[in-house]
Amino acid sequence: MKFHQLRRKKRSQAATEENDDQATSSLQQRLRLQVIHPGKYVPWGGSTASSLENPGQQQSWELKRMNSQSNTFDSQKEPGRDEGAPSQSAEKYNDPMLNVMWREVQAERHVSALIDFKLEQDRKAWATSNYKLTTLEGKRDSELIRLLFVYAGEAFEDERITSDQWEEMKPNTPYYSLPILSKCGKQWGNEGAIVRVLARRFLLMGASNDEHLVVEATYERLRRVKRQNERAINWVLTGEKNKERQEWAQSQLLHVILPAAMKEWEQLITQTRGPFVVASGVTMADLAIMDFLDQCSSCMLIDSLFSEHLAVADLYSVVRQCPKIVNYLDERSND
Template sequence: MPVYKLYYFPVRGRAELSRLLLAVAGKDYEDIRISFDEWPKKKSTIPTGQMPTFDVDGQLLCQSLTIARYIAREYGYAGKSNMEQALVDQVVDTASDYLGEYFKCYFAPEETKKEAIEKYLKESTPKTLTCFNKWLEQNDGGKGFFVGSSMTMADLAVYEVLTNVVLRDSKILDGFPKLVEHRNRVAFLPKIKEYLEKRPKTDV
């Protein structure tokens, strides 16, 4: 059985998709959270100079989506065919782009941060929600998951990226009932529910 160590900051951020995948797969791992004060010393030891990183029996993996896809493929959450994998990837990559936009706003200078987040919620968010909703409805009318008949990393990616906007505006999904139902469906998967009840609460 492999020994896993996941390194990231003490936030959800770009490591949370991998944490959710490990949770739903029921796999133990060491969740090593590096403080922002410790980070400058750690940075020089990482090939990309970025986190998250994922240690698998001494083999270090870098890049958040590389890590998430490795875990998803290892435990059956990446799609069951080449086409399913492509459909999963388009959802995951869109969620990642959307998350990147949010980080630019969240880490903007204080004098422009509020305006940047408001613009993100009013302009980028409706477009992305419409896209997610369309993809969800294309699979069995949106009654289940994004791809195929069972949960994949696409479902976890959308669940997590929407956490940020729901925390900002609890009514932001009001016009997207299928996405609300999907969000509840994911949150009440037994292992995800157990993980969410225990995970530290953070802004991002």
């Protein structure tokens, strides 16, 4: 008796396993069709074991082959709409999922077109507008920036303001200092940074990395000389009214500051066989040296120093005699 019960139990288990294998095989076949034969998208609605056992029952997730004639894109442009602009009600496909994807692609194209249009507008505005240089009245450190524009033949607006005007606009300026370079509504500050950027843009940094380093070092050392001797240089260039201060400042400039600087420049120019700091031609460093010596010579006599440093004198005369610079210096002689 027990033997027959055990036998019937094994047969029942075998039948159940066979039904499970058939259901699994049917599921695998449907999944294989889903991968190989993509069809119309339908939302997932879940499934049960009983439904899988019935191959005739249509499942919500089962794929359906699309009609090949209805899966074509309507290439005709919709009247009254821009090309690339997505339509909320347009149905290009019979498949809802493809319509959603199509609208997303069209939206991305529309945004990309707007970005390209804006960039093109900015590029045209940047190409047609000029730089504006805002400084205090006079020459001083900002003069080198003007010389870079003049030597490169780049048009710019030279805005010179008074001290009272500067106090009013100071809170809205970068770094709260002058000079300020602006273009297309953007502003940049720091005299050293402006000089370097313009020199690179106008190709006035030398023809190689070695020359670039020499030009950078020469300009930076000149800036350091100005910082270390700021009081004496300011008293000479601004015309200090106190006679004792004026005499002391001129003595410092004539016997200490300029001789040391010109000796260093003489060595650089001699190494390149002149008449410039580097062999490739005029650079930012040459313009900086010429500008500093020109401002000093306008306030005091330095001919004796030129006679002792002939290479520096040649650099000064060659750069200053450039036609563009000559015209500009003649115009600014009244400053």
